[in-house]
Structure formats: structure tokens, C-alpha cells
Amino acid sequence: MALFAELRRRNVLKVALLYAVACWLTIWFVDVVQAEVSVPAWTNFFTYFVLAAGYPVALWFAWTYEITPGGLKKASDVDQTQSIVYKTGQKLNSAVAVLLVLGVLAVFGQRLLPKFEFLVPGTPEGDAPASAHVPADIRSLTLDNGLKIIVWPDHDIPNVVMYNFVRAGGRNEYPGITGLSHFFEHMMFLGTSNLEPGEFDRTMEAAGGRNNAYTSSDVTVYMDWFPVSALETIFEIEADRFQNLETYADAVQSEREVVYSERRSSVDNDNFSKLAEQMKATAFVAHPYQFPVIGWPSDIESWTEDDLRSYYETYYAPNNRTIVIAGDVTPKRIFGLAEKYFAPMPAQEPPPTVDTVEPPQAGERRIVVGASAQTPLLHIAFHASRAKDPQSLPFSLLLDILADGDSSRLHQLLVEQEGTALSVGAWFDEGFDPGLAYFYLTLPPGADPEKVESQLLDALAHVVAEGVSEAELEKARNIVLADYWRALSTINGKASAIGEFEVFHGNYEALFDLPSRLDAVTVADLQAAAAAVFDTDNMTVGVLRAPDEEGAL
Numbered sequence: 001m002a003l004f005a006e007l008r009r010r011n012v013l014k015v016a017l018l019y020a021v022a023c024w025l026t027i028w029f030v031d032v033v034q035a036e037v038s039v040p041a042w043t044n045f046f047t048y049f050v051l052a053a054g055y056p057v058a059l060w061f062a063w064t065y066e067i068t069p070g071g072l073k074k075a076s077d078v079d080q081t082q083s084i085v086y087k088t089g090q091k092l093n094s095a096v097a098v099l100l101v102l103g104v105l106a107v108f109g110q111r112l113l114p115k116f117e118f119l120v121p122g123t124p125e126g127d128a129p130a131s132a133h134v135p136a137d138i139r140s141l142t143l144d145n146g147l148k149i150i151v152w153p154d155h156d157i158p159n160v161v162m163y164n165f166v167r168a169g170g171r172n173e174y175p176g177i178t179g180l181s182h183f184f185e186h187m188m189f190l191g192t193s194n195l196e197p198g199e200f201d202r203t204m205e206a207a208g209g210r211n212n213a214y215t216s217s218d219v220t221v222y223m224d225w226f227p228v229s230a231l232e233t234i235f236e237i238e239a240d241r242f243q244n245l246e247t248y249a250d251a252v253q254s255e256r257e258v259v260y261s262e263r264r265s266s267v268d269n270d271n272f273s274k275l276a277e278q279m280k281a282t283a284f285v286a287h288p289y290q291f292p293v294i295g296w297p298s299d300i301e302s303w304t305e306d307d308l309r310s311y312y313e314t315y316y317a318p319n320n321r322t323i324v325i326a327g328d329v330t331p332k333r334i335f336g337l338a339e340k341y342f343a344p345m346p347a348q349e350p351p352p353t354v355d356t357v358e359p360p361q362a363g364e365r366r367i368v369v370g371a372s373a374q375t376p377l378l379h380i381a382f383h384a385s386r387a388k389d390p391q392s393l394p395f396s397l398l399l400d401i402l403a404d405g406d407s408s409r410l411h412q413l414l415v416e417q418e419g420t421a422l423s424v425g426a427w428f429d430e431g432f433d434p435g436l437a438y439f440y441l442t443l444p445p446g447a448d449p450e451k452v453e454s455q456l457l458d459a460l461a462h463v464v465a466e467g468v469s470e471a472e473l474e475k476a477r478n479i480v481l482a483d484y485w486r487a488l489s490t491i492n493g494k495a496s497a498i499g500e501f502e503v504f505h506g507n508y509e510a511l512f513d514l515p516s517r518l519d520a521v522t523v524a525d526l527q528a529a530a531a532a533v534f535d536t537d538n539m540t541v542g543v544l545r546a547p548d549e550e551g552a553l
Contacts, residue, residue, distance in 0.1 A: 126139030127139065133512055133513075141331075143343050145343060147319065147342055148322045149325070151331040152326040153329055157491075161492050162226075163221060163325075167320050168220050169215060169293065176302070180299075181215050189201060190248070190251045190255060194244060195241070207229070217288075228328040235337045239342055242321075243345050245312055245316075259294065263295070267294060275377050275542050276438075278542060283436060285358070324495045326498070369544040379439065380540070382535070382540075386431060387432070391528075391529050395529040395530075397477065398468070401472045403439065404426075413459055424441045425439075460530070468526055
């Protein structure tokens with residue numbers, strides 16, 4: 001008790017208390033700064049280290065000058081009546097009181113504390129939509145490193161979705177590295193300098209989240225779905241894998257074998273994909289859309305460490321990506337986290353542009369693929385337009401009329417009436433560059449592909465000559481609108497749609513023009529689109545069937 005009383009009288013305990021409160025407020029202030037601006041990741045550690053090292057030093061000085069004989073002698077040399085710390089006792093009392101009041105305000109009234117605006121600039125608010133018909137709460141922000149982030153708040157449920165669009169796909173590849181974009185889709189889950197292989201998934205799942213990804217000829221897209229409580233965790237691990245990916249040699253080789261196995265199962269042993277791969281390689285003679293997204297077998301076997309590192313640094317740079325977030329968030333919170341976790345990523349030189357233009361096709365092309373198949377396959381493709389071309393919307397509606405569902409023209413003609421096909425469908429590759437309008441048919445055993453081809457071409461020629469009816473157009477328009485509103489009713493649909501329009505059309509706000517653009521489409525627009533595409537000189541035909549008994553196709 002005597003020692004405690006002496007320590008108290010000598011103000012040593014006041015020094016300890018003052019330092020403890022000051023440390024707490026310093027840590028709090030650093031956290032405030034980090035929430036507002038981008039600071040190095042080691043800031044917290046450095047702050048804790050300095051404060052922890054300073055605490056015993058402060059106590060040692062107080063003990064030395066207040067308790068030890070040497071310290072007391074020095075103090076008496078300065079002033080024969082009072083010690084140094086004792087003379088400042090009242091000042092210490094005032095300082096402790098002020099810090100305690102500030103501490104209470106920090107806990108119960110944070111907004112009353114000074115924000116030191118000259119040190120802590122506010123979080124960017126982002127850009128509001130330019131068009132009045134776009135939801136007013138959407139915000140976009142482009143960081144200094146070129147990464148664009150779009151936020152669409154939706155507070156219906158406490159969940160969030162993040163779409164990360166990387167402008168890298170099969171069109172960015174060349175012979176020798178085909179399939180590399182798809183390979184990186186796998187590699188991005190296999191570890192960083194901070195996370196062991198598999199730890200990314202384990203961390204996300206432990207926080208209640210899940211993820212997926214896909215690769216196309218144009219983009220690679222990473223999707224995360226998670227509760228809002230995991231928001232900062234997701235930002236942290238996403239920033240880590242987009243900046244610190246490690247291409248572990250054993251993981252690379254293991255994943256190479258996984259991708260090769262995927263190719264065998266999804267292409268080599270799948271008749272539909274086998275024919276489609278050969279069709280694209282035949283339809284395109286110049287443009288890199290000719291390359292399979294999964295890659296040619298010899299390229300999968302021969303990617304080098306330099307290929308991987310160069311591709312990652314070039315195409316996964318922040319200035320080549322767009323992030324879309326929808327859910328129970330606010331733009332300010334998202335932009336604050338983006339400044340903290342994504343802004344430190346350095347921009348890179350823009351990737352090489354794809355300047356090759358596919359020359360106009362000057363005559364029909366044909367391929368026949370032999371494979372063990374009970375039912376022959378017939379694929380017919382025409383060169384068409386790109387995503388942002390005005391012709392793409394009416395042409396997409398036309399394909400819906402022709403081949404979407406059991407009531408479509410081609411299904412009714414070829415499956416229901418003629419019985420020459422078991423199924424028929426179509427898709428339209430709407431990408432950065434002009435893609436293909438692709439019809440695919442499964443024929444009955446023993447069917448004559450030439451006869452079915454003739455029937456399909458006659459149906460297309462009829463559309464070119466006569467067009468479609470107003471009722472057919474209205475039906476197609478209603479289906480597209482229903483799909484549109486259904487997608488925008490979920491946070492996943494919101495993020496996906498906004499991202500696709502931002503990336504492929506150059507402006508996410510164009511998404512909200514779709515209903516009015518659909519209303520403006522006429523039957524004449526569809527007929528003009530048909531005439532521009534359905535030309536046999538612009539056609540590639542592929543047939544897959546089993547060889548006959550003599551081995552002939």
C-alpha cells in the first residue's frame with residue numbers, strides 16, 4: 001500500500017493512465033483514417049508497435065525521475081521544492097480529463113469529434129447516373145488506377161453480390177497460349193503469397209459466401225455471393241488474389257491436368273462441342289474467335305511460367321477490369337473499401353488491342369466430322385454483328401421467333417410438322433467483335449442432313465422475303481421484357497446485367513434503355529436484319545455423323 005500511495009503521489013499512475021487513454025484514441029483515429037482514405041496495409045501493425053514500445057519507455061521515465069534516488073536528485077537540482085512531474089500534476093489531471101471526455105465522445109458521439117478534414121478527405125460519393133430513367137441510387141467510381149466500380153444498393157435482404165469483369169478471353173490469345181484465359185479462371189482459386197491453395201474458398205465459405213467464375217471468348221468473370229457481414233473480408237481476399245497470385249509450380253501442373261481432363265470430357269468426348277469447335281475454327285479464318293476458349297491440346301500442355309506471369313500482369317491489372325456490386329450496401333461504404341483494398345493496386349500498360357477484322361466470307365464453307373453418333377448433328381452458322389451494333393437487338397428478336405421454344409417457327413416446321421429433326425435451337429454470339437448466328441439441330445437416326453439443311457434455308461429465305469408478323473414480334477418482345485424484369489428483380493441479375501452493358505456496350509445506363517428500344521423495333525427492322533445475315537455466301541455448315549460400314553462419311 002505504501003508503494004501504491006507513493007506511485008500515486010508521484011504521478012506515475014497518472015502518466016500510465018494518460019498514456020493508455022492516448023494509445024486508445026490513437027488507435028481509434030488510425031481506424032477512422034483507414035475507413036476514409038487508402039493507407040498502407042502495415043499501418044495498423046506499425047501503430048501498435050510504436051505504442052507498445054513507447055508504453056514501457058514512458059513508465060521507465062516516470063519511475064526514474066519520481067522514485068529512484070538518482071531521478072529525485074536530478075529533480076531537486078532543477079527545483080529544490082517540487083519534483084518535475086509533481087509540478088505538472090495539475091496539467092496531467094487536466095490532460096487525463098480531456099482525453100477521457102474525448103474517449104466518451106468517440107464511443108457515444110463519434111460525429112461530434114473533429115474529423116481533421118485536412119488530413120482525412122471524405123470518401124468519394126461517386127458519379128450519379130446521367131439519365132433520369134436510371135435508378136437514382138446507382139453510383140459509379142473510377143479509381144486512380146483505372147478500376148471502375150458500379151454500385152446498385154438493394155436493401156431487401158442482407159446479402160451482397162460482386163461481379164468482377166476481366167476483359168480477357170479467347171480473343172486475347174494466339175497460337176501457343178490458347179486457353180490461357182480459361183486456365184486463369186482455375187488458377188485464381190489456387191493461392192496467393194498470403195493465402196495457401198484452397199484458403200480463398202475456405203475463408204469465403206466460413207464467412208457464409210460462395211463463388212463461381214466463367215470464361216468466354218471476350219471476358220473472364222468472377223462472381224461472389226455473400227452476407228453483408230462478410231463485406232470487408234471479401235474485399236480483402238479479392239484484392240489479395242488480384243494482386244498477389246502465386247503460380248505454384250505443383251499447383252500449375254495439377255490444374256493443367258484438370259483443364260486437360262475438362263477438355264477431354266467437355267469437347268473431345270462430347271459430339272456437340274466437338275462439332276461446334278470445328279465450326280468456329282472454320283467460320284473464322286483471321287479473327288481469334290476461331291480459337292476454342294478451353295484451348296488447343298498442345299497449348300494446354302505447353303504454357304510456361306513466363307506466359308502465366310505476363311498474362312496475369314497484363315490482363316488482370318485494375319485498368320482492365322470492372323467491378324459491379326449489388327445488395328445491402330451503400331456506395332460510400334463500397335468506395336471506402338475500394339480505396340482501402342483496390343486503390344493500392346498499380347495500373348499497367350493497356351493490353352494489346354485486337355485489331356484483326358474478319359474479312360467478309362466469299363462463299364459457303366463445309367465440314368464433316370466423323371464420330372460415334374446414333375443421331376447426326378447439323379450446325380449452320382452465319383457471320384452477324386457485335387453486341388453494341390444497332391442491328392443486334394432486332395436480330396436477337398428474330399432468332400427468338402425462329403428458334404426459341406416449342407412454339408418457334410423452326411421447331412414447329414422441322415420437329416412438329418416435317419419430323420426431320422429431333423430438336424432445333426439457336427444462339428447469337430454478341431461480343432466485342434462481330435460473332436456468329438448459330439443454328440444447331442439434332443436429327444433422327446438415318447436422317448439426311450442435306451434435306452434438313454434445305455428445309456431450314458428455305459425457312460430463312462422466307463423470312464428474308466416476307467418478314468415476320470406483328471404478333472410474332474410482340475410475342476418475342478414480351479418474352480425479352482419478362483426476362484429483363486425478372487433478372488432485375490434479384491441482386492444477382494442486377495449485377496450481371498449492369499456489368500454486361502458496361503463492358504459490352506460501353507455504358508451501364510444503356511441497360512435501362514432496353515424497354516424503349518424494344519418498343520421501337522419494327523417488323524421491317526427484323527426483315528432487314530435477316531437480309532443482312534442469311535446469305536449462303538456468309539454461311540458455314542457442319543455435319544457430325546458416324547462413318548458408314550466402309551468408313552466413309
